[in-house]
Amino acid sequence: MSRSFSQDTFESIPSPCFVLEEEKLMCNLKRIDLVQKNAQITVILALKGFAMWSSFSLIKSFLKSASASSINEAKLCVDKFNELSHTYAVGYVDNEFDELMKLSSHVTFNSLNQFHKFNNRVPTHISMGLRVNPEWSDVAVDLYNPAHPHSRLGLTRQSLPESLPRNIEGLHFHVLCESSAAALVQVLQNFEKKFKKYLVNIKWINMGGGHLITKEGYDVELLVNTLKHFKNKYQVEVILEPSGAVAWQAGFLKTTIIDILENHGSLTAIIDASFTCHMPDCLEMPYKPEIMEGSQDSEKYPFRYNIGGASCLAGDFLAGYSFLKPLKIGDILTFQDMMHYTMVKTNMFNGINHPSIGVIRRNHKFKLLKTFSYEDYRDKLS
Ligand SMILES: Cc1ncc(COP(=O)(O)O)c(C=O)c1O
The missing domain is CATH 2.40.37.10 (Lyase, Ornithine Decarboxylase; Chain A, domain 1)
Structure with a gap:
């Protein structure tokens, strides 16, 4: 190396x-930015994998915001990234939720229980989403596979009603880990098969992390073409939230x-x-x-x-x-x-x-x- x-x-x-080798971080950010510009999508940093905040000023010159999976990550996002976070947690707790909403621009729920419990405490300027499970992943190790059988991460097609709650504007999935662009193509085929009918009134799709864009040999062109095609087909904003690829x-x-x-x-x-x-x-x-x-x-x-x-x-x-x-x-x-x-x-x-x-x-x-x-x-x- x-x-x-x-x-x-x-x-x-x-x-x-x-x-941290700043020059290498910068190289990664430039490559990710190229994807972001060419596919006209938004890439944010998932803090769960990399939260060395002294590097946020550099990261911020390429990525607009960050995603948080807890109140502490959301606080860090506001404190050190100076942006509201795209917040998704497996479960929200009562005594943190209102403060969490002050720190968030987007909030995604992992279940309908959680949505019904909290949605009327979400201020109208915050965009609400649901995490869904496309039930396909290329990740072999169950510990890292959010789509393993009986996974608790995201709603399966079977657990969704015929139409989404009226105020849901986004869908989120995350099923990849250090994966290729070809794996995302397969995830999208499964996602479309199961969730296409819900996309009519959706404004954004957050395709999670696991896209190892900065690994040598990653097919950036396939990623860009896939995202462009998806975005144009459904007229939605596409968001990616990698950690691994950034660092x-x-x-x-x-x-x-x-x-x-x-x-x-x-x-x-x-x-x-x-x-x-x-x-x-x-x-x-x-x-x-x-x-x-x-x-x-x-x-x-x-x-x-x-x-x-x-x-x-x-x-x-x-x-x-x-x-x-x-x-x-x-x-x-x-x-x-x-x-x-x-x-x-x-x-x-x-x-x-x-x-x-x-x-x-x-x-x-x-x-x-x-x-x-x-x-x-x-x-x-x-
Ligand atoms: C919901 C979600 N988004 C983004 C990420 C970041 O994934 P990666 O570091 O593989 O890009 C993870 C990782 O676990 C995740 O669970």
């Missing part, structure tokens, strides 16, 4: 530290080896960070991130190690990385593509400190933005 900064800059970064390969987690252990011939390098605390998707999905100093292919280089997190969870390790030379305590391991679904999902299990957060600016200089301390751990508890 290319590195646009010097060794001195890299060495000035503390360990452990999440580091895709736009930064890393720098860590340091603090110990090396041997057990029946297998070696584990322990780092000053943790998979379960700081890179939970590696264990949940699961997947094996690339590292700058070696390979995630256990056969590529002669020296094979597991990499272990610093927590006491038995499964806090990834097996089978390989290196050109034996590792030693103090060596740096840099995990790639660590911006999306990392910082938003971290925890302080075992009291393990959160990695610092920093950025490599477009002038290729590093700036440390935040460090964490005992007080952050203490103040999370009572």
Whole structure:
């Protein structure tokens, strides 16, 4: 993977530290903006996957707003993005709803129960929508598949009445995850088959996230043509709300080896960070991130190690990385593509400190933005 900064800059970064590479974020935003302009659609940032708010001023020069899935994300949207949020939550709670409406331009309900409970508390200037489930997805892992059988995410065709409630202006679906444009084509075929008759009075369709527009090889032309065609056919505003594509390969987690252990011939390098605390998707999905100093292919280089997190969870390790030379305590391991679904999902299990957060600016200089301390751990508890 290319590195646009010097060794001195890299060495000035503390360990452990999440580091955003602003130039790479900008490249992603330009590509997304091209889709937005060519297809004449609106793209907003889904905060659930990437909420590093110090980058919002840059993101805002390309994307109009953000989507929130809780009152805290909606507050962040207003506070740091300076825009009202497109709000969708699986369930709204009574004591937050009125405040949430002050922070939102759009609100989408996950069920008719929730719609009936709250719709008369939605001010008239807020556009209301329903989340529907097209019941098709290319996502193989159920944990990440919103269309798995018996999913709780969105109304199925069977659970909708013959016509939509009068004040519903939008429909929302989200069934993709790191998917291709061809997968969206298939989702739309299923969506149209099931929900076409409801589109007559609809003003907007939010097609969720999971469109990995910024991955090399993604068929941008197919996406643009598909969206243009859909928009013209139904005369609706089309909204996409990616997280992953915005922050895709736009930064890393720098860590340091603090110990090396041997057990029946297998070696584990322990780092000053943790998979379960700081890179939970590696264990949940699961997947094996690339590292700058070696390979995630256990056969590529002669020296094979597991990499272990610093927590006491038995499964806090990834097996089978390989290196050109034996590792030693103090060596740096840099995990790639660590911006999306990392910082938003971290925890302080075992009291393990959160990695610092920093950025490599477009002038290729590093700036440390935040460090964490005992007080952050203490103040999370009572
Ligand atoms: C409703 C909704 N919108 C958008 C997203 C963002 O998806 P991605 O990061 O894959 O683009 C998600 C992710 O879970 C989601 O649930």
